[in-house]
Amino acid sequence: MSDPVLRRLPKAALGALIARLGQTHTVRGPRVRDGAIVFGEVEAAEDLPRGWTDAQGPGRYRLEREGEAVFEGYVVGPDSPKRAHFPAREVLYTAERRADGKVGFAPVEATPGRTAWLGVRACDLAAERVRGAVFEAGGEPRPAARGREDLRVAVSCTKPGELCFCASTGTGPRAGEGADLVLTEREDDFLIEAPSEAGKAVLADLPVEPAEEGAEAWLDAAMEAAEGAMGRAVEMDGLPEKLLGRLDHPRWDEVAERCLACGNCTSVCPTCFCSTTESPVAISATGIGTVEGGAVEVGAGEAAQVRLWDSCFTEEHAYMHGGTLRPTVKARYRQWLTHKVGSWVAQFGTSGCVGCGRCIAWCPVGIDLTEEIAALREGEGELALPVLREAPLEDEDLVPSVAEVVGVRRESADVVTLRVKSERLAGFGPGQFTQLSLPGVGEAPISISGEEAGAIEHTIRGVGAVTKALCALEEGDELGVRGPYGRGWPMEALEGAPVVVVAGGIGLAPLRDALRKMVGSPASYPEVHLVYGARTPDDVLYAQEMLGWLGGPHFRLHVTVDRAAPSWRGHIGVVTRLLDEESVPEGARAILCGPEIMMRFTVEALGKLGVPDERIWVTMERHMECATGTCGRCQLGPYFVCRDGPVFRFDQVRALFGQEGF
Amino acid sequence: MGAGSEGSASGAGAKVRLGVFKLASCDGCQLQLLSCEDELLALTEHVEIVSFAEATSRPDDGGPLDLTLVEGSVSTEAQREHLQEVRARSRFLVTIGACATAGGIQALRNGRDVGELLRVVYAQPAYVDTLAESTPVADHVPVDFSLRGCPIDKGQLLELIGALLAGRKPAIRDESVCMECKRSGQVCVMVAKGEACLGPVTHAGCGALCPTFGRGCYGCFGPKEGAQVAALGARFEAEGMDAETRRRRFKLFTGWAPAFREESER
Known part of the structure; x- marks a missing residue:
């Protein structure tokens, strides 16, 4: 910490702190509302839940009267600053489409909230860093912009709750990183320190005095004691490989019996970021979306692009042309947990879990992820997949x-x-x-x-x-x-060897540009075979163009259809029947695009013809919305198909290929 | 920005021909259309009302309909025939409300001796013409889309019509009430107050109305996809609810929907 100097803030001076924060910011802190402690506007020390305690258990949260503490009687409630920085519903842009076919897009800027967060915990600060990593990787500036001018007056927890396990996740209980001021509550006063310049400026105006000798040692001891007093503990080590290697563990079936797939856990989680978008049109000039800090006016006939919190527990999350990839609760819970404490690490360099325990308390049926993890650790199997993630996207504009x-x-x-x-x-x-x-x-x-x-x-x-x-x-x-x-075809890796292009139906479209380049450069691509399957002869795409390619001696075309009139002289049947020693020469590399079932059989056939996984590339398709890795929908294990794909070298995805729910 | 519904399903200039019909129901759902006060005038620019007894006395021209809203369950033979006629002239038929979608509160009689019920309830049972069961519209004719709720949500109705006009998929999400409840920042009444809430297994669309007012959801929108009803029922009992109360919880306005029915019979 930049300023290790501890000072004392008398309890009576809490009002002075709130007033000082209020000079420049809107102060939001713990408030009692509807039977829970949530963030609300704080104007005076009396607004804080002094003398309240939260009794928490799996699926259970009750406020009770106990003691005199201002912050220490309770830990985190269902709410977190996520809601302010990444609103549950926000308008990304408004848009219009006029009668003459012209369109227009008007971005809705995210404005800084200038909120002073009083009483955030170490896990909340950690969660903000995790969210920061997610949105930064996708070049999405809005959440950070909203929090840019905020102040964070954190509280180090000396009395962790029954469901807390931040000691296991390494994200608490001591607050420091990311905080402007840190309070530790004692019986008669607070210890206060200012890790940031903004915090120091506030501190300078407060009636503080140097802490007594030994305060530092007291704080260290209190934090150590708190670490030992966590109600829950999790062994996080090796989880990404263990969970991915145990997709058939019987525990998944067992938890699926209890799980409601309601989405409460993801909604209260301070790091869950999955979202979806809607494109409503205003029928009358009543406005569509409301963004925290002001409604967006949308005129009659005007459209808006609205982003809202989604959950991997909804059916629609993994929906692709006519069906969902994850129809079962088992598949959805497994996606959530393998991501949260597993593949998140490969994606963003950090676990998605900060040990706050919210998902345990606010699960209506009390499913405890620490129990689930412990059960899943009991088992065999590990799977490590290569990390493909490259540099973050820069200012990727979601406005078209x-x-x-x-x-x-x-x-x-x-x-x-x-x-x-x-x-x-x-x-x-x-x-x-x-x-x-x-x-x-x-x-x-x-x-x-x-x-x-x-x-x-x-x-x-x-x-x-x-x-x-x-x-x-x-x-x-x-x-x-x-x-x-996205990542396209590996044109360089294909140079110098025979290339087999296998396409099914509309799958020829993403291959066409690669084919054109290869046909046009015989020196680099001496032998190209296109093996193409369409539904009927009438569905064959780019027929004229392909006939033109046949002029070059290095290009060979193999076409088959599912069904045809008797006049059709060509092949009928699946594409794999066209794969043989002639169409797949020795040393060939293959690039594939088509339905997954077609690619599965093609890879098998190619393997039999001596083409190893490392020389096969496939395009994967998943539900993509943002295309920048921030909506969370197109995940394939540790990969985002939109960022790390859509083209994958087959050995990188073989383990997940055809795996139910992935 | 300019107005208009370019790219609409109705084509340039042509209005969507709308029919609103009712079977066994209270009229509350179709009245939601009339409750769209701010939007009604704008709507009439795009929509021609062909049949809507609550709104117009102009006779139905009997011609084809682009959008048909059907309220109510099938409770009599005459309703069944009427429904067939309506379906035959409809391009896009939408059931509106718990009765049309799940059989309604009147489906409480299903599975019981309807003759006995008639004798108990009516002074002159001979005048009552009824089928043994009250059933949802989809049991009788193909349905293109359903709006849930008792009554339906005005916002969802407008979204459906707006989507049809624009030629897009309606943003009507088959997710739990919890998703809406959490988006709007409500504190969970089940976890924080011990209220028995059907939100986790109930289709969203009401904006989490009941939990917003501090009470548990009673499932009037019916089960969401893949509703884990038995798991919720088990939790109710673990929290001290007796089996009979649990059964009755699932036996309300959408109690005849298969997922809820199963739990009310378990």
């Missing part, structure tokens, strides 16, 4: 840029290629994707299928509301674009 449709080409009955002019998308790589949006309809991740005459092409199959609306666009219309996003 306006782009113009400069051409529309119909590829088949339900597939259209949109040609889009957009500077934002310049410099994309083959296999990357964008987020295309229409105000009031929504946003969808779409792969880039190439560039021609300065226009970036997206080949889209109209299946849902958004993709159907995109397919209906006409030349001259506008839409929103974000991107380019």
